[in-house]
Amino acid sequence: MDVLDFLDPQVGKYVDALLRENNVGVCGGPLYVSDPKTGRHTIAKKHCCDRFKIQIPYAGNTVTWQVIFDSMHPSDPPDFIFTDQDLGFMPEVEEIKSLVNWDAEDTKSLTLVIRELLGTYKEHQRKLLGDRLQFEYNSLLETGKFTDIEVYHSRKTARGPTIVNFLIRLPVDFSNIPEFLVKDNPGEDAAILLVSFQNQEATKVSPQLYLSPRVEHVLGGSASLRIPAFQNGGCLMDYVPNVCQLLENMVDQIVKGFQKRKEYISAFLSHYGRAILEYDAETFNRISLLLDHSDFYCILHISIPTFFPRDQPHFELQSIYNMTTYGKLISAIVKEYPYSPRWSGNEMAERARVFLDQWIPEFKRTSMSGGRMR
Template sequence: MSPSADAAAPASTSGPTLAPLIAAQLNYLLSHSKLPFQVWFPSIPPLPRLTLPLPSHGVRLQVEQIWSGCRNDRYADRFTLAIPFCLDYVHWDFLYNALYPKVAPDVVFGPDDEGFQPLVDYAEAGNGDKSCLSHWNCRDPGGLLALVEELRDLYIEYQKKRVGEVDDARLAFELSTVLSKEGIEVCMVPPTDKPDEVKFAVPLLDLDYAKLVQGCPWRSPQKIHLQVIFPISRRVNTIPSAPRLKLMSTPDLKSLFSVEDVKLPPWLNGMCLAEYLPSLEENLKVQIVEASASIGSRRRFIEALGLSFGRPLEADPIFCRRATVLCISGVFTFLVHFAIPLQFPKQQPVLVLQSSQHCNVKGIPIMSPPINDYPWSPRWDPAEMVERIYDFLTDECQNFKKFCSDAITQQK
């Protein structure tokens, strides 16, 4: 499992289909993996035209490329997987042989991981018989899944070992005090022009967020992590500089709570993660409970829309982040879209008007720019908030009607 000369250059993504036995294993991996996958970094290139069916609930692993390593390219037999690790991705090539699809794949790891030789480490530890490769069954669709999970677990330990070998007293102390926290991952930051750094990915708050939201549609667990990047200091008797801190969350959680709006506690001189995490988690927990309670405020606002506008045409019934009402002024009919922020009522909804009678040259209904300069006070009750918006739109709809007419005129 090391860089192989047999690794052919990836061909076009419109090449041959995967050999059936290989396709079955890859499809099973995509469908059944329960690894703690993260999707904070959407920088991975779009999926190529895959030649196997994808699971209906979405892809858990990113398949970057599929190609053939044989001259007889009736079947593709190798692919690159982007495997989430430490709030980023590692990219590994899995090399099967279409002429011998019953043989287990070889794996090519990243260029910065020449020291990662899991089979050698297993053999030296006397655990070779525990590897899934020791009893590989090509007709077991879960073989690739077991291999990826095994390699990822070994890679976590490999990175911990690398970080533990760094000659930095502060890092040694951090490792000894926080690595016992379940789910934490550490790694050396790939070399760049910057000084050497070590990254910690620390899971926060063991909460079932779905239970905070009635009727929550989330199928997968939602997570919040703290990314901590420590600069490596090899100088003795120097004051360690503060690490770079950043909160990250799974995308679905942003419907309830935005980590970008959280102000992190300051990192004091001499502080360590074991001291920093308790206050951060307590602060986060309070804000998440408040975010859950704010759903009720947004729901009451949406319900109040019916008093002035009539029953909304559509609304978000779970997180209460949006609603649309139909309005009529004389013969002019238009829609009003409400985008309700998480910070409601401190922040007012953003309105967008959409004509039901005017379209651009592409047949798309004409819409207004976002509007948030109408009268507002977070101290008003929902009925008064809606009434003030209604009064504002009574005049604003005439400006919007003229805006639509001018847009139509310019198209002629």
């Protein structure tokens, strides 16, 4: 059941507006509301709760605050209870202007308060930084490029010192990524770097890169997203731009690769004409042709990789006559054909044609004898 079903309607209108806020903090994630309760001395029923917990994604963690309204006086602003994990966060009411100037008629009033509290919370966490991490934080800001940063201190435990998280949005431009790569993956494109310092002296650092689903898909999945290790004695001012540049280079390769794949397919369409069986006219990552050499026919399947032309296309010849003992058509992977990423699509197609004219007779002899070429 939806949490709004339990809230007093006069409280629920603020929460409903708050839950529509889907772009909170560096991660740009949604807020969550849970644990609705009532302050009245009655058994909790639907539509009578006036207090709840709000969960906010922040710096790789979840910050939980309790929000308390008074359903008997619904025009009054709410109170807040912060948890022990907030390390002494207790802002003065006068600092939160949207709370001082609470407008009960504006359904976005609670949203404005939460935004302002988050800004105050962010500054509070920054002030907890020691000298070394304060230097790291200020150095990033001074670049003028990495300004969307959240800092969070976890509690110190008996097993070790406080862990300090830096959550940094990387300003990578994803706008030129071809539409076909992203249209089925909703959500904002984002690249987020989480850097965890095991202590205030930054003697042990663990970086992790997080990408929105469609960006990860575009870049070829998690296997393609290895970032460099954080070197001992290094600093964020050097490390973060390097990771950002790595991503920018990958995106640039994707964009250029799409145009090159399109050029490549067009060249084969031009050279082979009616021999074309099918090709992908959206992603331009595959094409199949029916080849004829001295009345011997075979099919050439070409798969074009995401990072083309850096990565060479995959050629596979398939017989239309002969089968293996397992009932599959005999095929052969063509590995040593002429290729250079510096060639134009037209030259690639022309050189492939010359090579195949010389190579198909060998494939014919092998397939006719029931062999398998690899």
